[in-house]
Amino acid sequence: MDKTDIKQAGLKVTLPRVKILEILEASGKGEGPRHLRAEDVYRRLLERGEEIGLATVYRVLTQFVEAGLVCRHNFEGGQSVFELDRGVHHDHLVCMKCGRVVEFMDEAIEARQEAIATQHGFTLEDHTLVIHGLCPRCQKPA
Amino acid sequence: MDKTDIKQAGLKVTLPRVKILEILEASGKGEGPRHLRAEDVYRRLLERGEEIGLATVYRVLTQFVEAGLVCRHNFEGGQSVFELDRGVHHDHLVCMKCGRVVEFMDEAIEARQEAIATQHGFTLEDHTLVIHGLCPRCQKPA
DNA sequence: AATAAAATGTGAAGCTTTTGCATCTTTTGG
DNA sequence: CCAAAAGATGCAAAAGCTTCACATTTTATT
Structure with a gap:
């Protein structure tokens, strides 16, 4: 999962997209829960000092879902959670x-x-x- | 499903509650889809000439769910749908x-x-x- | 390096659902 | 049957999540 995947999805390789992919990759690998809400991704970007808008996080996550890089789940009350698509259904x-x-x-x-x-x-x-x-x-x- | 059920749930038997129960009962019995969103219930009340606020619809539906009279499902994006609980899981x-x-x-x-x-x-x-x-x-x- | 195409940030807007509060209705007990 | 107390309703405002519009910036192309 890297820049190549972003490019293959027909998306330009931009800093926000790369960083968001990094956040998702880090999740579930010891660094907190695997499933993140858009807000969680946003917060982690801020913690890393990245100045990326929340609207961009939503846009990018949606694009990643459409591109098949990410899965979206609606566990309950309104909020969606996202996780990297590992190709294995569960x-x-x-x-x-x-x-x-x-x-x-x-x-x-x-x-x-x-x-x-x-x-x-x-x-x-x-x-x-x-x-x-x-x-x-x-x-x-x- | 009638006033008795409302009373047994520890709720007062008010016009809004009775009417909302009626709407839910009518649904799925030839009168449109069985699963209704709060907005749908509200619209049907208006069609029947009942002046019941949307906030009340939400409050009552939530109370009915807590009382076990109604089931709530979150099929997808944000919106909840409600249906009368027939006691049989599905x-x-x-x-x-x-x-x-x-x-x-x-x-x-x-x-x-x-x-x-x-x-x-x-x-x-x-x-x-x-x-x-x-x-x-x-x-x-x- | 210049140009065209696409993406971002910001703030505002959209939707569904919830809340606060004054008013009205139901219930209860005399 | 009536009065008081408890509870419910309506309205409007607020909240929470997500999307949109648009000017500006960045990426990809030539």
């Missing part, structure tokens, strides 16, 4: 209390979805599966 | 083009989710599964 387990996110992938579920779509005459283009619960830590008495 | 197939919604329920998927949550130490409280695709009508060449 779904999410989200803790209702602390917001922790765990990824998983289940062949059986994937297969059943395909079957259900077909059964109703639909073509399956995409899907969203989010399991909400309490993570091990949050289940413990406060 | 997931959704949503057409990406026309927005048509088909409900389904699959034991195999439900079981797998429980297994996955447990496997990661999570307690399963709830889940959201939305399959996006093209419905039979929208697959046909325009």
